[in-house]
Amino acid sequence: MLNYIWAGLIVFSLLFALVADVGDLTRDTYxxxxxxxxxxxxxxxxxxxxxxxxxxxxxxxxxxxxxxxxxxxxxxxxxxxxxxxxxxxxxxxxxxxxxxxxxxxxxxxxxxxxxxxxxxxxxxxxxxxxxxxxxxxxxxxxxxxVRFVKMRAISSAALDFAETAVEIALGLIGVLALFLGLMKIAEEAGVVYALVKLVRPLLRPLFPNIPEGHPAMGMIALNLAANIFGLGNAATPFGIKAMEELQKLNPEPDTATDEMAMLLAMNTASVQLVPPVILIALIGLEINEVYFAIVFTTALSLTVAILTAKGLSTLKRYRETNPRRLGDAPATASPAE
Known part of the structure; x- marks a missing residue:
């Protein structure tokens, strides 16, 4: 769906630019x-x-x-x-x-x-x-x-951002490989299941349908921890893995569950106890001047995100499309020995 939205925005931008450029040619602006x-x-x-x-x-x-x-x-x-x-x-x-x-x-x-x-x-x-x-x-x-100024500007911007997207994707390969490997080691060693037991009392009210001992809870905890401590790149593989685990619990793979929506909301609006590394690199020690503002605003955004996700899940429109409406939650997954 997101691809269609982006494609529509690009087409709309090109049409808008074409109309504006034709207007410039008609008025002989230049x-x-x-x-x-x-x-x-x-x-x-x-x-x-x-x-x-x-x-x-x-x-x-x-x-x-x-x-x-x-x-x-x-x-x-x-x-x-x-x-x-x-x-x-x-x-x-x-x-x-x-x-x-x-x-x-x-x-x-x-x-x-x-x-x-x-x-x-x-x-x-x-x-x-x-x-x-x-x-x-x-x-x-x-x-x-001078002709088609806006068309050239949009085309140039599209190519520039495509290049940026490739650079970001290539830069994330190493990070994803590292942390996905660490997650696999932690899962095999039982660290993830130990983390599940530790954080379950805190996250249980937000994710009530995740079975006891399921690794999804551990991945969610790692994702939130990485966001809280400003490790944005590390949070990405944890979030992907958490979504994969939640998808295993999803009775309708083409529809997001309430837990998926809650994770997405919390990941997007996570509180920042440690400012992002990029922000620290940009402004250095001046980060102290905005630290409390960062903590307050991100805590407020996280609160709003949680309340919004919970509130929307209670509406009839969203209850009727909940994948779990047709049956009970999946059976409890047993932790690794």
């Missing part, structure tokens, strides 16, 4: 192909033979606003550092410095037309510069066309 008025100032005068020449680029804010027809005034710096370059074909191209402060519209044109170098560049008429006697020349610059 004035593709139209020369943008500006002034070029040469400190030492214009040199027609120089292959590269430093130049100061000046846009008039009011004229720029009228040109692009924006509702809000376009705020632009009085002067922008740049370079006038003679192209191989004999034309002239202005490149504005990458660190120049550009208004959002020009920054979008820069990002879309030159994403690698992050340089706003465009061609200027050679004839307008020829024979320039004044150090400041009024001319115009033509940028490369």
């Amino acid at each position: 004035r593709n192909g139209a020369p943008v008025p500006l002034a070029l100032q040469f400190d030492g005068g214009y040199d027609a033979e120089a292959p590269r020449q430093p130049v100061t680029v000046r846009f008039d804010a009011e004229e720029l606003t009228r040109f692009y027809g924006t509702d809000e005034p376009i705020a632009v710096a009085d002067s922008l550092p740049g370079t006038l370059i003679q192209t191989a074909a004999g034309g002239r191209e202005v490149r504005i410095a990458p660190d120049a402060a550009l208004p959002d519209l020009l920054a979008t044109i820069r990002d879309e037309t030159n994403p690698r170098d992050q340089v706003l560049q465009g061609s200027v008429p050679r004839d307008a510069l020829a024979g320039a006697a004044s150090p400041t020349v009024a001319t115009a610059i033509t940028f490369a066309p």
Whole structure:
């Protein structure tokens, strides 16, 4: 079901982006192909033979606003550092410095037309510069066309997050292998069943249908302990194993039981007595300033999660879909010898 939700969100985002981009093309938001008025100032005068020449680029804010027809005034710096370059074909191209402060519209044109170098560049008429006697020349610059900005942004974001997902998955392989192996050793050694006896009085009211001595209770305890002590990656394999054990008790494999819902709620909203390792790495000793806030808010979230899961399980709609409604709970599982 979750896959369908994600697929629907992606399709909806692409449709929204397509509509927005078509609107930009219809309104000609970026004035593709139209020369943008500006002034070029040469400190030492214009040199027609120089292959590269430093130049100061000046846009008039009011004229720029009228040109692009924006509702809000376009705020632009009085002067922008740049370079006038003679192209191989004999034309002239202005490149504005990458660190120049550009208004959002020009920054979008820069990002879309030159994403690698992050340089706003465009061609200027050679004839307008020829024979320039004044150090400041009024001319115009033509940028490369900009189309389908939002479609490209969504596609790029999707690829970036897909790469991130793969990196996270690969990073979890070692953690999962380690802790799943430790769980297997603990199960064979009887440690899990000893833990079940220890925590059963505390967790029994929350998971009343788990049979006496069943390893699911031990896995739940390990999952909650890992979350409480800020070991997020360690909690993942424990949670997976706990769900597998709960599934063995499920008379209808395609429907979650109340215990599964409770575990998911508690795992998601677990109290944090020890802040997550990543958060400690990010802010260091400053974690002390927010420690009590973390404990309070996570304790509150855990309380709300438990009450919500318990409350929803009592509603008629959810009672009727409870997998255990057709029969009694599975027989008690005997602990390992």
